[in-house]
Amino acid sequence: MTHFKIIFSGPVGAGKTTAIAAVSDIPPVTTDTEPTDETRNLKATTTIAMDYGVLHLDGDERVHLYGTPGQDRFSFMRPILAEGAIGVILLITNTRPAPLADLNEFLDAFHTVIQDTSLAVGVTGMDIHRHPSLDHYRQTLLHAHVTAPVFEVDARRRPDIALLVQALLLNIDPGLDDTRPPPTTEPPPAHTTARDYW
Amino acid sequence: MDGHGADRTRRWTPNRDTTGPPPGGRPLPPRPTETTLARPPAPRPSPPATASTHDETPFEVPRYDPARFLQGLVATGWRQAEERGQSVHLQGPWPTIAVYPSSFAAVVDGGQDSLRAYAGQQDLPRHAGLVFTRAPLYHVNHPDMVPLDILLWKLALGASRGRLPLDTSLDTPWTLGEWPNFTRLIVTPGAMSIAALWTRQACTLRQTIHLLNLPPADVFAFYAAAAAIDLIHPELPPPPAPTTRPAASPTPPPLPAINPTPRRGLLRKVFDKLRTT
Numbered sequence: 003m004t005h006f007k008i009i010f011s012g013p014v015g016a017g018k019t020t021a022i023a024a025v026s027d028i029p030p031v032t033t034d035t036e037p038t039d040e041t042r043n044l045k046a047t048t049t050i051a052m053d054y055g056v057l058h059l060d061g062d063e064r065v066h067l068y069g070t071p072g073q074d075r076f077s078f079m080r081p082i083l084a085e086g087a088i089g090v091i092l093l094i095t096n097t098r099p100a101p102l103a104d105l106n107e108f109l110d111a112f113h114t115v116i117q118d119t120s121l122a123v124g125v126t127g128m129d130i131h132r133h134p135s136l137d138h139y140r141q142t143l144l145h146a147h148v149t150a151p152v153f154e155v156d157a158r159r160r161p162d163i164a165l166l167v168q169a170l171l172l173n174i175d176p177g178l179d180d181t182r183p184p185p186t187t188e189p190p191p192a193h194t195t196a197r198d199y200w
Numbered sequence: 201m202d203g204h205g206a207d208r209t210r211r212w213t214p215n216r217d218t219t220g221p222p223p224g225g226r227p228l229p230p231r232p233t234e235t236t237l238a239r240p241p242a243p244r245p246s247p248p249a250t251a252s253t254h255d256e257t258p259f260e261v262p263r264y265d266p267a268r269f270l271q272g273l274v275a276t277g278w279r280q281a282e283e284r285g286q287s288v289h290l291q292g293p294w295p296t297i298a299v300y301p302s303s304f305a306a307v308v309d310g311g312q313d314s315l316r317a318y319a320g321q322q323d324l325p326r327h328a329g330l331v332f333t334r335a336p337l338y339h340v341n342h343p344d345m346v347p348l349d350i351l352l353w354k355l356a357l358g359a360s361r362g363r364l365p366l367d368t369s370l371d372t373p374w375t376l377g378e379w380p381n382f383t384r385l386i387v388t389p390g391a392m393s394i395a396a397l398w399t400r401q402a403c404t405l406r407q408t409i410h411l412l413n414l415p416p417a418d419v420f421a422f423y424a425a426a427a428a429i430d431l432i433h434p435e436l437p438p439p440p441a442p443t444t445r446p447a448a449s450p451t452p453p454p455l456p457a458i459n460p461t462p463r464r465g466l467l468r469k470v471f472d473k474l475r476t477t
């Protein structure tokens with residue numbers, strides 16, 4: 003049986019752990035550890051900060067949620083991680099010094115799996131720094147010849163992360179949400195009343 | 201690797217011109233078809249015509265004129281203020297709207313949702329007073345500050361109420377230059393599906409209704425909102441044919457098919473689980 007998964011990636015502090023916690027059905031398992039006195043100076047090179055969560059679906063199916071910082075030295079893990087991937091959620095935070103460079107770095111790191119599957123980009127920390135704007139992110143994606151939804155998100159807000167994942171899925175199959183019965187061939191009602199969308 | 205290599209939907213070739221200039225700067229609202237101010241009301245739009253999708257299912261095509269609603273007033277005020285390098289206060293029998301083009305923001309007296317009751321009132325802008333000013337009345341970090349695109353999106357939904365803007369063709373192939381920032385906008389029924397389709401390939405309104413099996417009003421409402429913030433563009437015409445021929449009347453492209461992914465069942469379960477409303 004295939005092990006289906008959604009990959010959450012992005013730099014440290016972008017909100018991966020928080021985002022997985024927001025939608026996972028189990029408390030997320032994370033290897034993030036507080037550095038001890040002995041490892042404080044080594045942390046940057048010794049911790050594999052992986053996160054794990056799961057979405058339980060009916061009929062015993064499940065989708066695994068993996069968070070990975072995607073540092074280069076773990077690149078050997080990427081093909082393993084990509085196995086069964088439904089798509090990639092890239093979280094980029096505006097609170098780091100060069101967010102667009104971060105985006106490019108992660109587009110590069112996940113190039114193959116993004117090409118084979120789907121991508122959605124969530125920009126966090128926009129409540130703290132408005133810049134770069136979503137337009138800047140979109141232009142960066144355009145340069146990389148990638149079409150993907152780009153949303154402003156706060157990883158602490160479940161609706162934001164849920165919507166981002168939904169967009170990732172629709173980017174694979176725009177007809178996914180069609181569960182309505184086929185249209186009838188009856189003529190329309192004589193006067194259709196306008197309805198409120200706001 | 202267990203990717204979507206066999207997924208035929210991936211092979212849909214988007215007809216967008218990716219070599220064109222990248223989207224830069226702030227979008228200006230589209231020019232309304234007629235000026236909003238100091239004009240007697242235009243005759244009522246003709247009663248809704250009926251149309252049909254390719255499978256001949258008939259549906260009504262109700263219309264509205266954005267220029268006759270607050271949507272048009274804000275778009276006009278925004279453009280005029282931008283041209284003058286000033287901000288503008290839109291005053292009338294509604295909570296005052298201050299528009300700051302340079303900040304791409306507006307401040308609504310009492311908060312943006314206080315406009316909800318007014319957004320659907322036709323010809324309200326006839327009573328508008330526009331006061332241009334160089335000095336912003338509100339502090340830039342005013343708690344009621346709202347990005348202009350979020351406000352215009354709402355005003356367009358309130359004005360459209362499932363109706364299509366005047367003069368919008370059912371048979372023009374449209375594309376969406378980018379995904380709207382849905383986490384900060386009202387997500388109307390079907391909006392994300394339409395965005396996914398239109399960022400991928402050009403599609404007419406008629407095809408969209410048929411392909412996504414959506415109520416026409418949902419498609420029209422999304423069109424109205426996305427057009428209000430200038431996200432929708434007609435598909436670029438193909439380069440002219442080498443031989444001279446009489447100009448053919450535009451024909452809609454053949455109806456594209458949505459090829460469901462082999463994983464649609466699984467993806468749909470995930471999608472449903474993440475529904476927030």
Ligand SMILES: Nc1nc2c(ncn2[C@@H]2O[C@H](COP(=O)(O)OP(=O)(O)O)[C@@H](O)[C@H]2O)c(=O)[nH]1
Pocket residue numbers: 012013014015016017018019020021125126127128129130155156157158
């Ligand atoms: N202000 C703000 N904080 C956020 C946002 N998203 C996530 N955070 C916080 O950012 C911090 C880092 O998030 P974390 O999930 O640990 O990032 P990770 O390193 O990618 O796993 C946490 O304290 C989150 O609560 C956001 O949009 N705005």
Ligand SMILES: [Mg+2]
Pocket residue numbers: 018019020034051053
């Ligand atoms: Mg983490």
